[in-house]
Amino acid sequence: xxxxxxxxxxxxxxxxxxxxxxxxxxxxxxxxxxxxxxxxxxxxxxxxxxxxxxxxxxxxxxxxxxxxxxxxxxxxxxxxxxxxxxxxxxxxxxxxxxxxxxxxxxxxxxxxxxxxxxxxxxxxxxxxxxxxxxxxxxxxxxxxxxxxxxxxxxxxxxxxxxxxxxxxxxxxxxxxxxxxxxxxxxxxxxxxxxxxxxxxxxxxxxxxxxxxxxxxxxxxxxxxxxxxxxxxxxxxxxxxxxxxxxxxxxxxxxxxxxxxxxxxxxxxxxxxxxxxxxxxxxxxxxxxxxxxxxxxxxxxxxxxxxxxxxxxxxxxxxxxxxxxxxxxxxxxxxxxxxxxxxxxxxxxxxxxxxxxxx
Amino acid sequence: xxxxxxxxxxxxxxxxxxxxxxxxxxxxxxxxxxxxxxxxxxxxxxxxxxxxxxxxxxxxxxxxxxxxxxxxxxxxxxxxxxxxxxxxxxxxxxxxxxxxxxxxxxxxxxxxxxxxxxxxxxxxxxxxxxxxxxxxxxxxxxxxxxxxxxxxxxxxxxxxxxxxxxxxxxxxxxxxxxxxxxxxxxxxxxxxxxxxxxxxxxxxxxxxxxxxxxxxxxxxxxxxxxxxxxxxxxxxxxxxxxxxxxxxxxxxxxxxxxxxxxxxxxxxxxxxxxxxxxxxxxxxxxxxxxxxxxxxxxxxxxxxxxxxxxxxxxxxxxxxxxxxxxxxxxxxxxxxxxxxxxxxxxxxxxxxxxxxxxxxxxxxxxxxxxxxxxxxxxxxxxxxxxxxxxxxxxxxxxxxxxxxxxxxxxxxxxxxxxxxxxxxxxxxxxxxxxxxxxxxxxxxxxxxxxxxxxxxxxxxxxxxxxxxxxxxxxxxxxxxxxxxxxxxxxxxxxxxxxxxxxxxxxxxxxxxxxxxxxxxxxxx
Numbered sequence: 001x002x003x004x005x006x007x008x009x010x011x012x013x014x015x016x017x018x019x020x021x022x023x024x025x026x027x028x029x030x031x032x033x034x035x036x037x038x039x040x041x042x043x044x045x046x047x048x049x050x051x052x053x054x055x056x057x058x059x060x061x062x063x064x065x066x067x068x069x070x071x072x073x074x075x076x077x078x079x080x081x082x083x084x085x086x087x088x089x090x091x092x093x094x095x096x097x098x099x100x101x102x103x104x105x106x107x108x109x110x111x112x113x114x115x116x117x118x119x120x121x122x123x124x125x126x127x128x129x130x131x132x133x134x135x136x137x138x139x140x141x142x143x144x145x146x147x148x149x150x151x152x153x154x155x156x157x158x159x160x161x162x163x164x165x166x167x168x169x170x171x172x173x174x175x176x177x178x179x180x181x182x183x184x185x186x187x188x189x190x191x192x193x194x195x196x197x198x199x200x201x202x203x204x205x206x207x208x209x210x211x212x213x214x215x216x217x218x219x220x221x222x223x224x225x226x227x228x229x230x231x232x233x234x235x236x237x238x239x240x241x242x243x244x245x246x247x248x249x250x251x252x253x254x255x256x257x258x259x260x261x262x263x264x265x266x267x268x269x270x271x272x273x274x275x276x277x278x279x280x281x282x283x284x285x286x287x288x289x290x291x292x293x294x295x296x297x298x299x300x301x302x303x304x305x306x307x308x309x310x311x312x313x314x315x316x317x318x319x320x321x322x323x324x325x326x327x328x329x330x331x332x333x334x335x336x337x338x339x340x341x342x343x344x345x346x347x348x349x350x351x352x353x354x355x356x357x358x
Numbered sequence: 359x360x361x362x363x364x365x366x367x368x369x370x371x372x373x374x375x376x377x378x379x380x381x382x383x384x385x386x387x388x389x390x391x392x393x394x395x396x397x398x399x400x401x402x403x404x405x406x407x408x409x410x411x412x413x414x415x416x417x418x419x420x421x422x423x424x425x426x427x428x429x430x431x432x433x434x435x436x437x438x439x440x441x442x443x444x445x446x447x448x449x450x451x452x453x454x455x456x457x458x459x460x461x462x463x464x465x466x467x468x469x470x471x472x473x474x475x476x477x478x479x480x481x482x483x484x485x486x487x488x489x490x491x492x493x494x495x496x497x498x499x500x501x502x503x504x505x506x507x508x509x510x511x512x513x514x515x516x517x518x519x520x521x522x523x524x525x526x527x528x529x530x531x532x533x534x535x536x537x538x539x540x541x542x543x544x545x546x547x548x549x550x551x552x553x554x555x556x557x558x559x560x561x562x563x564x565x566x567x568x569x570x571x572x573x574x575x576x577x578x579x580x581x582x583x584x585x586x587x588x589x590x591x592x593x594x595x596x597x598x599x600x601x602x603x604x605x606x607x608x609x610x611x612x613x614x615x616x617x618x619x620x621x622x623x624x625x626x627x628x629x630x631x632x633x634x635x636x637x638x639x640x641x642x643x644x645x646x647x648x649x650x651x652x653x654x655x656x657x658x659x660x661x662x663x664x665x666x667x668x669x670x671x672x673x674x675x676x677x678x679x680x681x682x683x684x685x686x687x688x689x690x691x692x693x694x695x696x697x698x699x700x701x702x703x704x705x706x707x708x709x710x711x712x713x714x715x716x717x718x719x720x721x722x723x724x725x726x727x728x729x730x731x732x733x734x735x736x737x738x739x740x741x742x743x744x745x746x747x748x749x750x751x752x753x754x755x756x757x758x759x760x761x762x763x764x765x766x767x768x769x770x771x772x773x774x775x776x777x778x779x780x781x782x783x784x785x786x787x788x789x790x791x792x793x794x795x796x797x798x799x800x801x802x803x804x805x806x807x808x809x810x811x812x813x814x815x816x817x818x819x820x821x822x823x824x825x826x827x828x829x830x831x832x833x834x835x836x837x838x839x840x841x842x843x844x845x846x847x848x849x850x851x852x853x854x855x856x857x858x859x860x861x862x863x864x865x866x867x868x869x870x871x872x873x874x875x876x877x878x879x880x881x882x
Contacts, residue, residue, distance in 0.1 A: 203741065204738050204739055204740075204741050205733045205736070205737075205738045205739075205740070205741040205742070206738040208726055208730070208733060209733070209734065209738050211719075211721075211722065212719055212722065212726075212730055212734075215720070216718070216719050216720075218715060218716050219715070219716050219717055219718065219719060220734075221677075221697075222675075222677055222698050222710060222716055222717070223698070223702075223731050223734050223784070224699045224702040224703075224731065224734040224735060225699075225734040226699060226734070230738070283721055284721050
C-alpha cells in the first residue's frame, strides 16, 4: 500500500488531474446556481408512479443530445466528425411519422413498432453512405458528412412532402413522454445505449482498435488493423444513434418538421464530446466524459430560463460557459494560469555576434 | 591528405569554424566551408551529418552560435532567409515551393511583378520570364500553368526563379530525388550553364554517381564536423564513402566472422523459399528485383541511404503497392500482396524504420502496443482473454528485458530502445514466418542494440526467416547469412556472407576495384 503521509493531498491532485474533474465542477456549479435561483430545484417527487422534477427533466431533455454525442464520440475518436447527425435525425423522424400517418391503423402499437424499425433502418442506410464516403472513397469526414447534412434536410422534406406531419400514436409518443419503472423512457433509452456502448467498446477490442486508428492511422495500417471496417462501423453507429434521437424528438412533439427537427444538434453533440475530454484530433476517448458533457449542456439549457437570463442573451451565455469549461480543461491554459506568477523570460539564446549585417 | 589548394579565385562564401547547438546536441561543430564562383560544390554526408543544418546556417534560417560567415569577403549574418536571398544566395529545396495553379511566369516573378500604371504588366512579365528561361535553355511557354508540367520542369522553373534574382550562390537540396535519368541530364545541363556563368552551386544528393558526374569539389560532413574537402577529380567513390561513414578500413578486422561461418553451412538453396519475389518493383522507389527468403536464414540488406533498402522491405510487406512483379508466399499461387493486412495473414511482419510515425501508439499503454498486432488479426469481436494477455505481456517484458517493467505505462514514457523492443514483441507475438526489420537498432543505446541483435540470431536459429536492414554495415555483416547489396534503387549484388568484410561491401557499392560488382550485376 502507498504511503499515507500525503495521501489526502495526492488524492486531491489526482482528482484534479482527472479528465472529468473540471467538467464535473462546472456541472456542479451550474446546479448550485440553479438551486440558488430556485430553492426547490433539486426536489423530486413521485406522482402517479412517475418521477417528476427539474433534475429528471434535465436527463429526459438531454437524452437526444446524449444519444447523438455517444455516436459522435466514436466518430471523433477515429479522427473523423459527423455533421449529418441532425439531418439523419430529421429523416428518421420523418420516415417514422409519415409511415404512421399513412398507415390505416395509425394508432396501433404494431404500427409504431414498424415505424420505429423503419426509422432506424433508414438511419443505418444513411450511416452506410457516410461511412462509404469516408472510408472507401477517402473524402475528408467534414466534407463527406456535410453532403448529407445539407441534402438530408431535403430528403426529409421530400418524405414529409414539406408539411409538418402530426401523429397520434400513444406507443410512439411513449418514446419521449412514457415512463418505465418510474423513469422517463427517453432517459432510459439514452442511458441504456450509453451503458451498452460502454460495455461493447471496452469489453471487446473495438475501443482499442478505434483509438489506434485515431492515434496513428499509418501505424494502424501497418499493424494490420482493418481501419476501413472500423471507420465504416462508427459512422453507421453514429447514424443509428442520431436516428434514435430523431425518433425521440419527433415523439416528444407528436410531429415532425423536416426543417427544424434536430437542427444544430450536431454542434451540441460535438460540444458534449469536447467538454467530456475527447480530443477532436482523435485517439483516446471517454464515453463517461461525453455523458457528463451532454448533461452539462442539458443543464445549461435548463439554467438559462431558470435564472432569468433574457432570451436574447441565451446563446451568448451558453457560449460563455462553454468557453470557460474548455479553458479549464485545457492543460495548456491551466499551465499558463499557474505559471503567471513565477514566469521569467528565458527566450532562445540571442546571437552573440559582434555585428549583424543583413 | 591533399587539401585542394588550387589557384582559386576569391570565394563567394566562406564559413569559418561555424558551430550550432540545439539543446545538448552539437549539430555543427566548427564547420568551415568555402564556395568558389563557377564551381559545383557537393555537400556529402549520411543522414544527420549536418548538411541541411549547414545550409540553414548559411541562409539565415538558423542563428549560428560561434564562427563567422563571409560573403565576398564581408562578414555577414543573415537574420532571415529573405535577407540571404537578397544578398544573392538562393535555395531550391527538394519539394518545389511554387504555386502550381499560377502560370510559369507568375511563379517566376512572384512578389516582384513588373507593373504599369499600378497594374501587373502581363506582357512584360511573360517576356522577362521567357528571356530567363531561354537563358537556361528551358523551352516552355511562360504563360502555361505550372502544375501542368512534370516535376522536373517545375524544378527547373524553381531554379530559373532562384537565379533570376541575380543569384551568386545557388543551393540545390536533393534536386534529383524525384527525377528520372533524362530529367537529371536536363538539370545538369542547366547547372553547367550556370556554373559557366560564374554561379557557385551547392549540390546536395545521395546519388554518388550524380555527385561524381556534376561536381567539381566536395565537402564531406560526419556528425556535425567536416571530415574532408576534396576535388572530385582526385577522389574515388570508395574514399568518399569511407569518409562519410567514418570507417578506417585498415583497422577493420573480421571479428564476427567466426560466428558467421558456423551459421551459414545450412544449404538454404535446396529448400523451398518462404517468400519469393520475382521482378518486384515500383516506379520511383525500386527497380524490378528478385529475392528469395528461406526459413532459418537472415538476409542482410546493405546499401547507402536512398539505395532502396526501405523501399524493398515495404514492397515485400505490401506497405506500398508494387507496379511490377509477383510475390509468392510459401509456394502458394502467385499473387501480389494487396495490403499489410494481407501480408500479416500470410505470416509476414514488418518493423518500420520510422518508429514514431509508423510503429508506436504513444498514448496507448505498453501492453496495448504489444498486443495490437495479435488483436488486429483476431478482429474486434475476439478480444484477447485477460489471462492470455497477462501471460504474453509478462513473457515478452521479461524475454526482451523491457524497462521500466510496467506494461500499463503509456508507450511515450519509454526510451527509444525499449519502444523498439515492444514493437519487436508485437510482431513476435503474431508468430510470423518472415520478419522484415528496417533499421531495428537505429537510435538506441548499445545495450538494447546487442540484445536485439542477439534476438535476431536466435529467431533465425529457431527457423524464422529474417530480413535485416541497417545503415551500419558491421551489424548487417555480423547477423546475416546472405547479403543483398542495393545501390541507386537497384539490387547490384547478392551473395552468401562468407568472408565478406565492410571493405568488400563498400567496394561493391562504389563499383571500384576489379569490377566485382559489374560481374554481380550481370549475374542478377
